Amino acid sequence: MSKDSIEKFQTQREELNQLVMAYAGQGTKRFYSLDSQAYRAGALPAKVKELLGLVASFVLRCDDCIKYHIIRCFEEDVSDQELEEALFIGLMVGGTITIPHQRRAMQAWDELKQRKSRTSLG
Amino acid sequence: MSKDSIEKFQTQREELNQLVMAYAGQGTKRFYSLDSQAYRAGALPAKVKELLGLVASFVLRCDDCIKYHIIRCFEEDVSDQELEEALFIGLMVGGTITIPHQRRAMQAWDELKQRKSRTSLG
Amino acid sequence: MSKDSIEKFQTQREELNQLVMAYAGQGTKRFYSLDSQAYRAGALPAKVKELLGLVASFVLRCDDCIKYHIIRCFEEDVSDQELEEALFIGLMVGGTITIPHQRRAMQAWDELKQRKSRTSLG
Amino acid sequence: MSKDSIEKFQTQREELNQLVMAYAGQGTKRFYSLDSQAYRAGALPAKVKELLGLVASFVLRCDDCIKYHIIRCFEEDVSDQELEEALFIGLMVGGTITIPHQRRAMQAWDELKQRKSRTSLG
Amino acid sequence: MSKDSIEKFQTQREELNQLVMAYAGQGTKRFYSLDSQAYRAGALPAKVKELLGLVASFVLRCDDCIKYHIIRCFEEDVSDQELEEALFIGLMVGGTITIPHQRRAMQAWDELKQRKSRTSLG
Amino acid sequence: MSKDSIEKFQTQREELNQLVMAYAGQGTKRFYSLDSQAYRAGALPAKVKELLGLVASFVLRCDDCIKYHIIRCFEEDVSDQELEEALFIGLMVGGTITIPHQRRAMQAWDELKQRKSRTSLG
Numbered sequence: 214m215s216k217d218s219i220e221k222f223q224t225q226r227e228e229l230n231q232l233v234m235a236y237a238g239q240g241t242k243r244f245y246s247l248d249s250q251a252y253r254a255g256a257l258p259a260k261v262k263e264l265l266g267l268v269a270s271f272v273l274r275c276d277d278c279i280k281y282h283i284i285r286c287f288e289e290d291v292s293d294q295e296l297e298e299a300l301f302i303g304l305m306v307g308g309t310i311t312i313p314h315q316r317r318a319m320q321a322w323d324e325l326k327q328r329k330s331r332t333s334l335g
Numbered sequence: 336m337s338k339d340s341i342e343k344f345q346t347q348r349e350e351l352n353q354l355v356m357a358y359a360g361q362g363t364k365r366f367y368s369l370d371s372q373a374y375r376a377g378a379l380p381a382k383v384k385e386l387l388g389l390v391a392s393f394v395l396r397c398d399d400c401i402k403y404h405i406i407r408c409f410e411e412d413v414s415d416q417e418l419e420e421a422l423f424i425g426l427m428v429g430g431t432i433t434i435p436h437q438r439r440a441m442q443a444w445d446e447l448k449q450r451k452s453r454t455s456l457g
Numbered sequence: 458m459s460k461d462s463i464e465k466f467q468t469q470r471e472e473l474n475q476l477v478m479a480y481a482g483q484g485t486k487r488f489y490s491l492d493s494q495a496y497r498a499g500a501l502p503a504k505v506k507e508l509l510g511l512v513a514s515f516v517l518r519c520d521d522c523i524k525y526h527i528i529r530c531f532e533e534d535v536s537d538q539e540l541e542e543a544l545f546i547g548l549m550v551g552g553t554i555t556i557p558h559q560r561r562a563m564q565a566w567d568e569l570k571q572r573k574s575r576t577s578l579g
Numbered sequence: 580m581s582k583d584s585i586e587k588f589q590t591q592r593e594e595l596n597q598l599v600m601a602y603a604g605q606g607t608k609r610f611y612s613l614d615s616q617a618y619r620a621g622a623l624p625a626k627v628k629e630l631l632g633l634v635a636s637f638v639l640r641c642d643d644c645i646k647y648h649i650i651r652c653f654e655e656d657v658s659d660q661e662l663e664e665a666l667f668i669g670l671m672v673g674g675t676i677t678i679p680h681q682r683r684a685m686q687a688w689d690e691l692k693q694r695k696s697r698t699s700l701g
Numbered sequence: 702m703s704k705d706s707i708e709k710f711q712t713q714r715e716e717l718n719q720l721v722m723a724y725a726g727q728g729t730k731r732f733y734s735l736d737s738q739a740y741r742a743g744a745l746p747a748k749v750k751e752l753l754g755l756v757a758s759f760v761l762r763c764d765d766c767i768k769y770h771i772i773r774c775f776e777e778d779v780s781d782q783e784l785e786e787a788l789f790i791g792l793m794v795g796g797t798i799t800i801p802h803q804r805r806a807m808q809a810w811d812e813l814k815q816r817k818s819r820t821s822l823g
Numbered sequence: 824m825s826k827d828s829i830e831k832f833q834t835q836r837e838e839l840n841q842l843v844m845a846y847a848g849q850g851t852k853r854f855y856s857l858d859s860q861a862y863r864a865g866a867l868p869a870k871v872k873e874l875l876g877l878v879a880s881f882v883l884r885c886d887d888c889i890k891y892h893i894i895r896c897f898e899e900d901v902s903d904q905e906l907e908e909a910l911f912i913g914l915m916v917g918g919t920i921t922i923p924h925q926r927r928a929m930q931a932w933d934e935l936k937q938r939k940s941r942t943s944l945g
Binding site: 396415416418419420422423426427431432434435437438439441442444445 | 470473474476477480481482484485488492513514517519520521522
């Protein structure tokens with residue numbers, strides 16, 4: 214993973230979302246809008262909601278979804294240990310079949326941390 | 336679901352766990368012990384961990400696992416709205432295929448609340 | 458399956474939907490409403506949409522969802538052979554792990570046919 | 580589970596298979612016939628093939644499929660320890676979400692052993 | 702995705718199918734042959750069968766399978782709106798975890814349309 | 824797949840495992856250690872255990888896990904026909920949705936055989 218893999222991911226995601234929207238009917242558009250609504254702070258804080266989205270994506274083993282929520286967890290100031298504890302639950306529930314996704318999740322997490330550390334020092 | 340369905344569930348679960356343990360090798364025993372460890376309060380509080388276990392079980396669509404975590408969430412004083420927001424994330428991530436599990440989850444939740452209300456009034 | 462298993466299924470489903478709605482937030486309510494919208498006739502006729510919902514439920518192996526779409530397919534005048542061809546695709550895509558669901562799907566289908574035949578003769 | 584739960588399972592399975600076959604087209608019939616072929620002794624002995632079928636059914640979490648292969652493993656003289664080791668692999672790969680299925684698998688195994696022991700003593 | 706990504710996909714698929722067949726036993730060969738049979742026009746037209754295969758692949762989240770059926774749907778003259786309605790059902794049933802696959806499905810669909818439009822104009 | 828794709832896979836896997844371990848808590852470490860334990864020869868020989876791990880990974884459709892077990896099966900002297908019979912069971916249980924994984928499994932297997940044949944001749 215090159216140092217800008219996060220940005221590449223975000224750019225491609227954005228471009229393809231626009232393509233999906235170009236073909237989308239009203240139902241699909243409403244579905245996407247409901248999706249954003251689900252993660253807004255309510256009785257549960259946004260941070261907990263992102264951890265819920267992360268663990269759900271983790272046990273269903275979707276790399277793109279995991280990466281998206283890893284980035285969001287980072288933005289919500291999830292700590293290393295909080296992330297580790299959440300993914301340990303995912304690992305227990307989902308089994309060793311999730312391990313390749315755990316590797317890629319930690320790779321993205323590590324990249325986010327290194328990028329931030331470069332910026333702080335710069 | 337009769338008013339004692341929660342107790343029946345817990346009794347059967349306990350009996351079958353004993354049967355599993357009667358046949359279990361060292362590996363299986365360690366695995367079960369690791370499972371308990373995963374939900375102990377750490378950087379994340381026990382309540383958040385139970386919500387994570389619930390949503391993971393929900394999107395993987397395992398009724399017994401969902402019921403177990405519904406009971407644990409109730410014990411950890413999760414509120415109606417917190418539960419609803421967590422399951423809404425599960426519903427969005429997992430799709431309409433999770434709806435029958437949502438029905439049974441809410442049925443167990445409702446039973447727990449009615450049981451508590453009877454006890455308080457009695 | 459007794460001869461009124463379809464009715465029992467529909468009654469329970471209705472009761473639990475009301476329970477879900479009693480706890481539901483705005484997001485959950487909109488999600489359920491989107492779900493109905495997805496199966497309305499459009500460029501694709503309602504019958505094809507129900508077959509799509511059936512096969513999706515079949516390969517994801519959700520008995521309640523399969524039963525719901527089996528009933529809807531019956532109402533949309535899907536023929537025995539159309540059903541068989543659709544489920545054969547589901548069987549090929551999803552593998553032998555779907556066979557127990559195929560057994561229960563055909564049991565529900567057979568019950569619907571016998572019920573109709575009794576009514577016509579009565 | 581009453582002492583004749585295995586027989587009830589086998590009778591219902593047989594009845595529903597006949598119903599499926601009453602509606603089945605040529606493709607479905609060939610698929611079912613291929614399924615039997617897959618478990619015949621070849622380069623791998625029948626016992627190993629049944630263990631493979633069991634673990635595949637276990638991680639995909641299909642109770643009926645698990646029960647069928649548990650019975651077949653018993654008929655192929657799989658030992659308690661061989662079964663435990665195979666299911667431990669399933670448990671590790673599939674995670675705690677498989678635990679309710681492990682409980683029911685061991686319940687069926689235990690019933691098979693007790694039935695045999697009664698017969699031997701009788 | 703470069704403009705010849707569809708061709709690259711088809712070439713690689715063909716090469717690897719030949720490799721699978723070089724190792725395949727009789728059972729595997731029959732299974733592949735049954736698979737082709739499932740999508741032949743019968744009581745349901747080929748177009749509906751391809752939509753069923755597409756939605757089944759979509760909710761099971763297999764990119765290669767989705768791409769294959771997207772190409773077949775295009776060949777069977779599925780319209781933009783028919784595709785959108787079928788995938789909306791997949792999106793509802795399968796949830797947001799299918800979204801990354803929807804992005805790649807629409808990317809392949811868009812490429813097929815642009816390729817055809819270039820050919821018509823050329 | 825270039826001729827050294829197996830080595831590249833093993834190197835990346837090792838690097839990312841180290842990254843996971845750098846963040847891992849005690850629970851995650853114990854889980855990884857239990858995983859190695861599950862495949863050690865016991866009542867079942869290591870070869871059978873690797874075939875069980877392979878088929879479990881195959882029906883759950885995880886390419887990295889399949890590749891890992893394909894390599895281990897090769898090291899345990901699984902024959903072409905034993906592999907084919909095991910994967911045929913996986914294909915039957917898991918359905919056509921596993922076919923893209925079968926293609927990549929056989930590609931890795933073929934690479935392992937060609938590499939060995941080059942070494943023997945060299």
